[in-house]
Amino acid sequence: MARLEKYEGIDPVVWSEIYMTEPQGLKDQEWFANQIVRFAVDPELWSPHGFLSTLQAVEGQMQRVKKQINGPRIIDLDLILFGDEVIESGEFLTVPHARAKDRAFVLHPLAELESELTFPDGTKVSDALDKIDYRIEGKKIYQD
Numbered sequence: 001m002a003r004l005e006k007y008e009g010i011d012p013v014v015w016s017e018i019y020m021t022e023p024q025g026l027k028d029q030e031w032f033a034n035q036i037v038r039f040a041v042d043p044e045l046w047s048p049h050g051f052l053s054t055l056q057a058v059e060g061q062m063q064r065v066k067k068q069i070n071g072p073r074i075i076d077l078d079l080i081l082f083g084d085e086v087i088e089s090g091e092f093l094t095v096p097h098a099r100a101k102d103r104a105f106v107l108h109p110l111a112e113l114e115s116e117l118t119f120p121d122g123t124k125v126s127d128a129l130d131k132i133d134y135r136i137e138g139k140k141i142y143q144d
Contacts, residue, residue: 010054108136
């Protein structure tokens, strides 16, 4: 968060607890620490594409290297939602995030921040959570 706060027009508003999540797909690796942060993003300074580019720049500053899908990484910053916008621009940007409604480690912290949050297609976060198989033990989220 501290690296993003340095940019004008990007301000953290609220953030979830940090949850430890078992790896998805490739199981033979460390668990991931996941957190959702809602930022106030000045639309006159930041487009969704520009904001995503900034997230990727922060990953680069932290030496993130993409070696394999679902593989070990030092950091992974994803743009889950950008207001009510719906964007599908190929591999670069899809908003809402293409797999957000399938991942408890996204949905549970989102519900923690805003229990009545609704995706642009009308799906409530709580309804999406009800459709997936997961369990939470303390601050650990399990989902196969």
